[in-house]
Amino acid sequence: MDALDIFASAGLWAAVLRIATPLIFGTLGALICERAGVLNLGIEGIMTFGAMIGWMTVYQGGDLWLGLLAAALGGAAFGLLHALLTVTLGLSQHVTGLGITLFASSLTYFIFRLSVPVSGTPPTIVPFQVIHIPVLSDLPFLGEAVFAQTAPTYLAVALAIVIAWGLARTPLGLAVRIVGENPHAAEAQGIDPIRLRIGAVVFGSALMGMGGAFLTLAAFNSFFPTMVQGRGWVCIALVVFASWRPERALLGALLFALFDAYQLRLQHIVGKAVPYQLFLMIPYLMSIVALLVMARRARVPQALMQPFRRGER
Amino acid sequence: MRLERRANIPLSLAIAAPIGAVIAALLLAGILIAIAGAPVLEAYQRMLIGAFGSRLSITETLTRTTPLILTGLAAAVAFRARLWNIGAEGQFYVGALAAAALGSEHGLHLPSYALIPALMVAGAVAGAILLLVPLALRLRFGVDEVVTTLLLNFVAVLFVSMMIEGVLKDPLAFGWPQSVPIVGDASLPKLIARSRLHIGLLIAVGLALLIWLIQSRTLFGLESRAAGLNPSAARFAGVSLTGVLVKVACLSGGLAGLAGAIEVMGVKGYVTTDLSPGFGYTGIVVAMLAGLHPLGVVVAALFVATMFVGADGMSRALGVPSFIADVIVSLSLLTMLVGLFLTSYRIRR
Amino acid sequence: QEKLKVAGIHASPVENAWNSRLHEALLAAAKDGVIEYVFSEGVSGTDYPRAMREYAEAGNKLIVGESYAVETEARQVAADYPGTAFLMGSSGKPSGDNFGTFGTWNHEAAYLAGMLAAPLSKSGTFGAVGAIPIPEVNILINAFRAGVKEVRPDAKFLNGFIGTFFDPPKAREAGLAQIDAGADILFGERIGTADAAKEKGVKSVGSLIDYTPRYPETVFANAMWYFRPILDGAIADVKAGVKTGKDYSSFSFMKEGGNDIVFTESMVDAASIAPMEAKRAAIKAGTFTVPVDPAEPT
Amino acid sequence: MSEPVLRLEGITKRFGTLTANDDVTLELRQGELLALLGENGAGKTTLMNILFGHYTPDAGRVVAFGHELPPGKPRAAIEARIGMVHQHFALAANLTVIENVIAGTERLFSFGLDKSSARAKLKELSARFGLAVDPDARVGDLSVGERQRVEILKSLYRDARILILDEPTAVLTHQEAEKLYATLRGMAEKGLSLIFISHKLHEVLAAADRVVVLRGGKVVAERRAAETSKDELAELMVGRRVARPQRDVQAPGAVLMRATSVDVMSSGTKLLSEVSFEVRAGETLGIIGVSGNGQSALGQLVSGLAKPTEGRLEMLGKEIQAPSPRSFVAAGVGRIPEDRNADGVVGDMLIWENAVLERVRGSEFSAAGFVRRTPSRAFAQTVIERFDVRGGTPDSPIRLLSGGNMQKLILGRNLATSPRILIAAQPTRGLDEGAVAAVHAEILAARRAGTAILLISEDLDEILQLADRVQAIVRGRLSPAIPIGAADPRRLGLMMAGVWDEAA
Numbered sequence A: 001m002d003a004l005d006i007f008a009s010a011g012l013w014a015a016v017l018r019i020a021t022p023l024i025f026g027t028l029g030a031l032i033c034e035r036a037g038v039l040n041l042g043i044e045g046i047m048t049f050g051a052m053i054g055w056m057t058v059y060q061g062g063d064l065w066l067g068l069l070a071a072a073l074g075g076a077a078f079g080l081l082h083a084l085l086t087v088t089l090g091l092s093q094h095v096t097g098l099g100i101t102l103f104a105s106s107l108t109y110f111i112f113r114l115s116v117p118v119s120g121t122p123p124t125i126v127p128f129q130v131i132h133i134p135v136l137s138d139l140p141f142l143g144e145a146v147f148a149q150t151a152p153t154y155l156a157v158a159l160a161i162v163i164a165w166g167l168a169r170t171p172l173g174l175a176v177r178i179v180g181e182n183p184h185a186a187e188a189q190g191i192d193p194i195r196l197r198i199g200a201v202v203f204g205s206a207l208m209g210m211g212g213a214f215l216t217l218a219a220f221n222s223f224f225p226t227m228v229q230g231r232g233w234v235c236i237a238l239v240v241f242a243s244w245r246p247e248r249a250l251l252g253a254l255l256f257a258l259f260d261a262y263q264l265r266l267q268h269i270v271g272k273a274v275p276y277q278l279f280l281m282i283p284y285l286m287s288i289v290a291l292l293v294m295a296r297r298a299r300v301p302q303a304l305m306q307p308f309r310r311g312e313r
Numbered sequence B: 001m002r003l004e005r006r007a008n009i010p011l012s013l014a015i016a017a018p019i020g021a022v023i024a025a026l027l028l029a030g031i032l033i034a035i036a037g038a039p040v041l042e043a044y045q046r047m048l049i050g051a052f053g054s055r056l057s058i059t060e061t062l063t064r065t066t067p068l069i070l071t072g073l074a075a076a077v078a079f080r081a082r083l084w085n086i087g088a089e090g091q092f093y094v095g096a097l098a099a100a101a102l103g104s105e106h107g108l109h110l111p112s113y114a115l116i117p118a119l120m121v122a123g124a125v126a127g128a129i130l131l132l133v134p135l136a137l138r139l140r141f142g143v144d145e146v147v148t149t150l151l152l153n154f155v156a157v158l159f160v161s162m163m164i165e166g167v168l169k170d171p172l173a174f175g176w177p178q179s180v181p182i183v184g185d186a187s188l189p190k191l192i193a194r195s196r197l198h199i200g201l202l203i204a205v206g207l208a209l210l211i212w213l214i215q216s217r218t219l220f221g222l223e224s225r226a227a228g229l230n231p232s233a234a235r236f237a238g239v240s241l242t243g244v245l246v247k248v249a250c251l252s253g254g255l256a257g258l259a260g261a262i263e264v265m266g267v268k269g270y271v272t273t274d275l276s277p278g279f280g281y282t283g284i285v286v287a288m289l290a291g292l293h294p295l296g297v298v299v300a301a302l303f304v305a306t307m308f309v310g311a312d313g314m315s316r317a318l319g320v321p322s323f324i325a326d327v328i329v330s331l332s333l334l335t336m337l338v339g340l341f342l343t344s345y346r347i348r349r
Numbered sequence C: 001q002e003k004l005k006v007a008g009i010h011a012s013p014v015e016n017a018w019n020s021r022l023h024e025a026l027l028a029a030a031k032d033g034v035i036e037y038v039f040s041e042g043v044s045g046t047d048y049p050r051a052m053r054e055y056a057e058a059g060n061k062l063i064v065g066e067s068y069a070v071e072t073e074a075r076q077v078a079a080d081y082p083g084t085a086f087l088m089g090s091s092g093k094p095s096g097d098n099f100g101t102f103g104t105w106n107h108e109a110a111y112l113a114g115m116l117a118a119p120l121s122k123s124g125t126f127g128a129v130g131a132i133p134i135p136e137v138n139i140l141i142n143a144f145r146a147g148v149k150e151v152r153p154d155a156k157f158l159n160g161f162i163g164t165f166f167d168p169p170k171a172r173e174a175g176l177a178q179i180d181a182g183a184d185i186l187f188g189e190r191i192g193t194a195d196a197a198k199e200k201g202v203k204s205v206g207s208l209i210d211y212t213p214r215y216p217e218t219v220f221a222n223a224m225w226y227f228r229p230i231l232d233g234a235i236a237d238v239k240a241g242v243k244t245g246k247d248y249s250s251f252s253f254m255k256e257g258g259n260d261i262v263f264t265e266s267m268v269d270a271a272s273i274a275p276m277e278a279k280r281a282a283i284k285a286g287t288f289t290v291p292v293d294p295a296e297p298t
Numbered sequence D: 001m002s003e004p005v006l007r008l009e010g011i012t013k014r015f016g017t018l019t020a021n022d023d024v025t026l027e028l029r030q031g032e033l034l035a036l037l038g039e040n041g042a043g044k045t046t047l048m049n050i051l052f053g054h055y056t057p058d059a060g061r062v063v064a065f066g067h068e069l070p071p072g073k074p075r076a077a078i079e080a081r082i083g084m085v086h087q088h089f090a091l092a093a094n095l096t097v098i099e100n101v102i103a104g105t106e107r108l109f110s111f112g113l114d115k116s117s118a119r120a121k122l123k124e125l126s127a128r129f130g131l132a133v134d135p136d137a138r139v140g141d142l143s144v145g146e147r148q149r150v151e152i153l154k155s156l157y158r159d160a161r162i163l164i165l166d167e168p169t170a171v172l173t174h175q176e177a178e179k180l181y182a183t184l185r186g187m188a189e190k191g192l193s194l195i196f197i198s199h200k201l202h203e204v205l206a207a208a209d210r211v212v213v214l215r216g217g218k219v220v221a222e223r224r225a226a227e228t229s230k231d232e233l234a235e236l237m238v239g240r241r242v243a244r245p246q247r248d249v250q251a252p253g254a255v256l257m258r259a260t261s262v263d264v265m266s267s268g269t270k271l272l273s274e275v276s277f278e279v280r281a282g283e284t285l286g287i288i289g290v291s292g293n294g295q296s297a298l299g300q301l302v303s304g305l306a307k308p309t310e311g312r313l314e315m316l317g318k319e320i321q322a323p324s325p326r327s328f329v330a331a332g333v334g335r336i337p338e339d340r341n342a343d344g345v346v347g348d349m350l351i352w353e354n355a356v357l358e359r360v361r362g363s364e365f366s367a368a369g370f371v372r373r374t375p376s377r378a379f380a381q382t383v384i385e386r387f388d389v390r391g392g393t394p395d396s397p398i399r400l401l402s403g404g405n406m407q408k409l410i411l412g413r414n415l416a417t418s419p420r421i422l423i424a425a426q427p428t429r430g431l432d433e434g435a436v437a438a439v440h441a442e443i444l445a446a447r448r449a450g451t452a453i454l455l456i457s458e459d460l461d462e463i464l465q466l467a468d469r470v471q472a473i474v475r476g477r478l479s480p481a482i483p484i485g486a487a488d489p490r491r492l493g494l495m496m497a498g499v500w501d502e503a504a
Ligand SMILES: Nc1ncnc2c1ncn2[C@@H]1O[C@H](COP(=O)(O)OP(=O)(O)OP(=O)(O)O)[C@@H](O)[C@H]1O
Pocket: A311, A312, A313, D015, D018, D020, D038, D039, D040, D041, D042, D043, D044, D045, D046, D047, D087
C-alpha cells in the first residue's frame, strides 16, 4: 500500500465519519452560539461534562439515548450559566468562557471521582453499535465507507443539514442571525435579543454536550478524565474555518477528520517521517488562513462578542 | 429585572464585592466538600494552612504567584490598549522553549550574569514575535485577534511538542519528549534555600512596578492609555495607533514569553508540554480580577495562587478529590466577575 | 508492627493503566495492614514537586510516584528531605540515599504473548498501538515482535503512535487503521486498542493490566506488570533503614514475580502453549533472556 | 380631527440622576402629522423609545387605540400597529432587505419564512408609497437614503397605523427630504398617524400639523404649525433669547491654507473630488453641506487624518508632504473635530491629560519619554481659566464635563497656543444657545487675531453669522466660493442641493 492507496480504502472513510462526529456536534453548537453573537469558550469543559454525564447515565442503568439526552441537558445547563453571565449580565465572553471550561471540567472530574472510586480500568458500558441499514450498508465500498456508522453519527450529519436549512429558511433561524448581526435591529422587530441569545447558547451548548458524549457512548465505552483532548478548541477553529456556515462546518469537520485518519494510516507506510504535530496543527492554521481570505468580506457575525443590555446605548 | 449603570462606585461596595465573591465561591465549594464527606469548616482551615501555614506552603504559594504575575501583566497591558491577546499560553511556551534552547549545552556559552539576562530577553523576544503575527494580521487585513491568538496557542504548543520530540529533544531523557535542559549557570538563584522560590518573584514584582510607572508617567503610557480608551480620539490627537499596538504587543507577548523563560530557569530546568497548567489563560483571569491595574495584578495573582495552592493542600490533607482545587479557583473567578459587575451596575426591580 | 506511612502521587488520574497498577498495589498493601496509604492524582508537572514536599513534611516515610516529567526537580526534593524515601517511576538514575527508581518491565511477558499470538494470525500481520515512543514502550513492543518472530519469522508488523497518553477513542482509531491495513492481531499498549479488535472481530493482547474480563472474546493474553514486588522491596528497605537510592527495576522481572503472562487457554492454539511455557520456565530460571531493544519500532 | 389613536400619560424616565423625561403627556390623532421638537438631549428619542417599548418608563403609561401597552415590550407596540424609524438605523447590514423586513414577523417556531409572498407585498408597498428599493439587496450595500426607506418599509410591512420617525431627514439631501415629507403627507392622508422629530424648523413648519416642544424632558409648549413661527419655536426650545455675537468687517491677509484639486479616496470610493479652496489670515471660510456629502472627509483632510490621493495641499505657503495630525499640530494648526466625544476627548482620562494629549511630544510637556506633569497641569489650568471651562479641575475625568464645557476645553487647548490656522468642524453641534454664543465669540476673537479659519458646518445660521465667504459641499465636490454678502438661506439651500451657478 502506498500513500495514495489509503484513499481507496473504505476503512479510511468510515474512520473519517467517526472521528468527525464529535467535532460536528461541537462545531454546530459553537456555531449556533456565535451566530447569535456569543462566543462560547466553555466548549472544552462542556464537552468534558457531556462525556462524563452521558456515560454515567448509561452506567447507572440508563438507555444509550437517555445518556445522550443527559449529556445534552448537562451541556444546556452550563450553557445557561454562560448565557446568564454573558448575555443577561453582559460580562466578557472570552473570560467567562475560559472560566466555564475550567469549572465544567474540574467539576466533571470531581463528580466522576466521587461516584466511581477507582479500580484498575474504569468500568464500561455497551456503546452504540454500528447499525446495518438495509440495502445501503450492503452497497459495495459505499456500504463500508459511509453506511457503517453508529446512530449518533447519522444524527450529527442530519443535524448539520437541518441546522443549515433552519438558519437559512426558518423564522427562528432568521431571528438568530439578525440578533447576531445587530441586536438592536432584532429588538426593533419585536424579537427579544436576550431571550433569543440565551436560547441559542443553551441549545448550542446542548449540542456540545452531545459531542462529548459521543466519545464515551460510541467512540469508546468508558469515561477517562482529560479524554476530550482539545477537541473543543478544534471546534472553535472549525467555526471560523466554516465562516459561520453549518454546511461548511460539516465539511470542515470531515476534512479535519480526514487529516487525522490519514495520518494514523500514513504512519504504517512512512513511519513517523512526518511529525504528527504538523497534521494536528492543520485545523488551526486552516482557520487562520480562512480568516485572512474572508477578512475583506466581513462574514463574521457583526455583533459577535458585543453584549446587548436593554435600555443602554 | 433591569440593569442600570451606577454613576459612581461606592467605596464600601468596591471592598465588599470581591470579599463577597470569595465567600460565595467558598460556600458553593463547601457543598461539594460536604458531598465528598469531609468536614467543611476544617477544609477552609486546611486551605489557609495549605497556602500560608508553613514555610513550604508560603514559598509554594509565592512560586506559583510568579508566572501568574507575568502572564497577568501580559494580559493587562494588552487589554488596556484593547489588544485582545488570548495567546499568552502559546507565548509562554515559545518563550520557555527559546530559553531552554539557548540556555542548554548547545546554546549560548556565557557566564551566569550575562546568560540569565540573555535568556530572559530571548524568551521575551520569542513571545513578542508570536504576538506580532496576529497583530500584523489585524493591522494589515483587519483579522480579529481574539480568535487568531487563541488558535495560535494550540499551534505553539504543537510546535513545542514537535521540537522537543525533534531537534531539541533531550537525548538523555530516555525517549521522553522533553527539551534539552538548561545548564547550571542559567538557573535562577533561589530566594530561600530548600524551596522552589526563586528570584523570578522579585523580577515579576519589579516589572509590575515598572509597568505601573510606564503607564502612569511616560509618554508611551499616556498614549497607549488613550489609544485603548478611545482609539479614534487618540488618532485624532496624533497618536500612532499602529505604533502603540506594536509596542504593546512587544510588551505583552514579551511578558508572557518571559514568564515561560523564568519558569524554565527558575523551576523546571527544561521544557515539556505540561510546563504550564494554563498559566496563560489564568493570566487573563488575573488581569480581569485586577481591573487591568499592574499593581492589582500582583494582588490578584497572589489571590489565585493562594486559592489554588490552599485548596490543593486541603484536598491532600482531607482526602477530597484533588480536582476540588480547580473547582474552587474557577468558582471564585466566576463569582468575582459577577461581584465586580455588581460594583458598576445595580439591579432594579 | 507499626504501619509505614506511604503517599502516592499520580501525575494522571488513576484510571490510567500504569497508575492503576501502582494504585492497586498500594491499596492492597494498605489492606494487608502493611502501610497507611494516601494519594493525589492528576497532579500536573508544576504541582508535582509541591505534592512531594507536602507529603514529606506531613511525615510520610515513603513517597511513590513517577518523576518522568520532573526528573530534575524530583531529585532536588529528595535531597531536601533526606528523611523520606522516594520511589519513582523514572527514566533516569537513582540519586542520593533516598531517591529510588524503577522501570516498567513487562517485556518478558510480552515476548511470551507474542509466541501465543503468532499462530492465531491468518494474515501474518501484527499491529501495535502505543502512546509515544519512549524506551519502556519500545522495549515492550519489540519484545512482543520478537516473540512472534520466534514462531513466525516471516511475520509483518505495523505500528502506530497516537501522541498522547489519554485518548482512548484515538487509540481505537489507530487500531482500526491497522486492521484496515491487514493486521488481525493487535498488541494494545494503550486502552482503546482492544475495542478496535473487538469491533472488527480480531484478537488482541493486553499490556500492564488484565484486559480479558473487559474484552472476554477479544483479549486472549495479557502481559501483566505487577508493582507489588517493587513496592515490597522498597518498604523492606525503608523499614530496615538501608539506602533506598537505588534502582528497583529488577523487581519487575518475571523471576521476581514482577511481570507475567495471563491468557485464556480456550482462545489460543493448544499447540502453542507448551513451547511458551517452556520459554517461561527458561526465563524464570535465567537460562533465556528476552532481548531488550529500546529502538523505536517502525 | 378625530379621536386620539395614541396617548402618552405622565411619562417619566430617569437615567441615574438625570431626568430625561419628566411627566410628559402627549396625544396623537388619526391622520395627524405631529412634530416633536427640542434641543439635543431634551429627551425626544427617550420618549419615543419608551413609546415603542425599548425603554421601560419609571412612571406613566402608553395607550394605543384604547389599550394600554405593557412597558418595555417592542413586540407589544408592533402588535398594536406602531412602527418606528430609528434615529440610528436598526438594520442588520449583512442581511438582505427582505430579511430585515420579515425578521420577527412570523411565529418563531414555524417552518414558514415565505420570502416570495413577502417580496410581493414589499413590492406593492414600495409602489404604493413611492419607496423604491431592491428587496434582495444586502442592506450594507445600500445608500443612506435607501436604508431609510427600508426602515419605513419595515413598519409598513407590519401594517403600522402609527409611525414614529426619529430625525428622518438628518442624513438626507434636501430633495430626498422633500420627497420624504411628500410621502409622509400621503400616508397621513391614507389614515396613518405620524410623529416625527426634526431639528430643521422650516421642515417642521412646512410638513407638520401640530408641534410639541420638549425642553429638559418636559413638554413646554404645543402649537398648531400654521399658527407659529421659526423664531417662536426656537425661543421655546431654548427657553430664552440668546444674542449671538456679531462679526465685524475686517480685511483678510495672506493666504495661509490652500487646496488645489484634491481628491481623497477610501477603500475604493472617492470621498472628495477635485476640491479647491483657500483661506486667508483673519478670514473665515465656511463650508456648508448636508451630512453625508463629504464634510467629514474634508474635516479629516484638513486635520491630517486623510491623505490627498491627488492634488496639492499647502499650508503657510508650503506643500504638506506627509500629512499627519502630528505634522499639522507642529505646523501651528488648531483642530476642532466634528464629533467631540468620539474624536475630541478620551472620556476616562483626566482634563489635563486631554488638554496636552495633542502636544505632549513637545519639549514643553515631556522630557526623555516622561510626561512633565507640572507644566501640563498648569497648561490645563490656564485653559480652564481663560476659556471659562466649568465643572472640573485639571485632575477630574473629562467625561464629567457637559458637552458645552468639553467643547470649550477643546477650543481652548487649541487657541491657547495662538494657531495660525484653525479648523473648526461642527463646532457647536449639540450645544445649547449659551454655549453656542461662547464658542462663536472665541472663534471671532481668533479671527480678529489674524487666524485663518476653516469652518465646516451643517448649520446655516452659524455659517451666515461667522463666515466671510462660503462654499457648499455636495457629493464630495466643492462649489465655488461666494461672499457672505451674496448669501441668503435660499441661495445656500440651492447650493447645498448641488445647484450652483458656475459663474458665481
Ligand atoms: N440609555 C441612556 N442611558 C443614559 N442616559 C441616556 C440614555 N439615553 C439618553 N440618555 C440621556 O437622556 C437625555 C435625553 O436624551 P435623548 O436621546 O432622548 O435626547 P434627544 O432629545 O433625542 O436628543 P437628540 O436631538 O440629540 O437626538 C440626554 O441627556 C441623554 O444623554
